[in-house]
Amino acid sequence: xxxxxxxxxxxSVQEGDSAVIKCTYSDSASNYFPWYxxxxxxxxxxxxxxxxxxxxxxxxxxxxxxxxTAKHFSLHITETQPEDSAVYFCAAYNYGQNFVFxxxxxxxxxx
Amino acid sequence: xxxxxxxxxxxxxxxxQNVTLSCEQNxxxxxxxxxRQDPGQGLRLIYYSQIVNxxxxxxxxEGYSVSREKKESFPLTVTSxxxxxxxxxxxxxxxxSRETQYFxxxxxxxxx
Numbered sequence: 001x002x003x004x005x006x007x008x009x010x011x012s013v014q015e016g017d018s019a020v021i022k023c024t025y026s027d028s029a030s031n032y033f034p035w036y037x038x039x040x041x042x043x044x045x046x047x048x049x050x051x052x053x054x055x056x057x058x059x060x061x062x063x064x065x066x067x068x069t070a071k072h073f074s075l076h077i078t079e080t081q082p083e084d085s086a087v088y089f090c091a092a093y094n095y096g097q098n099f100v101f102x103x104x105x106x107x108x109x110x111x
Numbered sequence: 112x113x114x115x116x117x118x119x120x121x122x123x124x125x126x127x128q129n130v131t132l133s134c135e136q137n138x139x140x141x142x143x144x145x146x147r148q149d150p151g152q153g154l155r156l157i158y159y160s161q162i163v164n165x166x167x168x169x170x171x172x173e174g175y176s177v178s179r180e181k182k183e184s185f186p187l188t189v190t191s192x193x194x195x196x197x198x199x200x201x202x203x204x205x206x207x208s209r210e211t212q213y214f215x216x217x218x219x220x221x222x223x
Contacts, residue, residue, distance in 0.1 A: 009151070032210050043115075043201055043214035044154075089153060093210060098144075098169065101153035 002027040004092050006102030013080050014110050021105045023090035024072040030092040030100075033073045035064060038087045038104075047088075048075070080109045114138065115215035117202050122220045124189065124196060132187045132218045134202030142209060143185035147171060148199040148217075157200075160185055189220060197222050 003026040013019050023033075031052040036044035050057045050064045050073065057064050061080075066073040077084055090102040115136045124130045136143065142161050146154040156169030160179040174193025179185055185204075189196045199219050203212040 004153070006153075034211070036214075041217070041219075043117075043203075043216050045214070046211060049211070095209065098156055098159065099154075099212065103151065103153045 002030060002092055002094070002097070002100040004090060004100050004102040006090055006105055008105060009103065010106045010108070012108045012110060015080060015082060017080055019075075019077045019080055019084070019107055019109075021075045021088055021090070021107070022072060023074070023092075023102050024070075025092040025100075026071065027092065027094065028068075028071065030094045032093040032095075033064070033066060034091050034093070035062075035075050036089045036091070038089065040086075044089055077107075080107075082109050082111055085109045115202060115204055115213055117200075117215035117218050119218060120216070122218055123223050124220060125223050127191045129188055129190050130220070132189070132200055132202075132220070134185045134187065134215060135183055136185075136202075136204045136213075136215075137183060138204055138206070138213060139182070140204035140206050140213075141182070142205045143179070144203040144205075144212065145169075145175070145177065145185070145187045146201040146203065148201055154201060157187065196220055 006023045034049035037047045038044040061078045063076040087104045089104045091099045118133045144159045145157040158177040160166035176188045201217050202215040205212045
């Protein structure tokens with residue numbers, strides 16, 4: 001079955017710097033890769049996603065890149081702000097299967 | 112105001128007691144899911160339901176039970192057979208594409 005690894009587990013950056021979180025997946029049949037942001041005590045919220053027929057997607061300060069050959073995808077946050085502090089989860093999905101989530105990255109943006 | 116609601120926010124269980132977590136959605140989604148979240152771990156699937164009156168076991172179903180009598184509702188019962196129930200429980204739903212999952216605010220279960 002699918003296995004998703006995520007690195008780093010914790011990440012601290014200065015406000016205004018960029019943050020990058022990377023995930024690798026094992027099943028080449030996976031074709032949809034969402035990223036979720038979870039604030040303390042709340043449920044995860046979808047922030048961006050990418051499908052396997054696209055290499056990069058951007059939404060304001062957030063971008064996701066996908067390398068199908070290497071089976072990895074990354075979340076890029078530019079000009080980080082204190083409100084970006086949260087736990088971020090990646091996931092891999094193949095239609096007809098269930099989501100497999102990474103273990104999460106705790107991002108701290110230091111003022 | 113559409114979305115997913117979970118109740119209660121906090122739940123305390125005594126030894127040998129069954130407890131039920133509520134999940135309701137008004138998004139008209141067919142599919143609903145229950146996940147368990149432990150510190151430092153990703154979300155693990157407990158049960159899911161693609162349609163009313165049908166549900167399937169996920170990766171960690173032992174000690175849990177569900178029902179899906181209505182499209183809007185997917186309650187989860189944590190039975191006394193679940194020996195380590197302390198966790199954060201998340202309910203989610205998805206529409207026709209099954210890709211985008213919408214999560215509720217979660218229920219934190221603690222053992223007394």
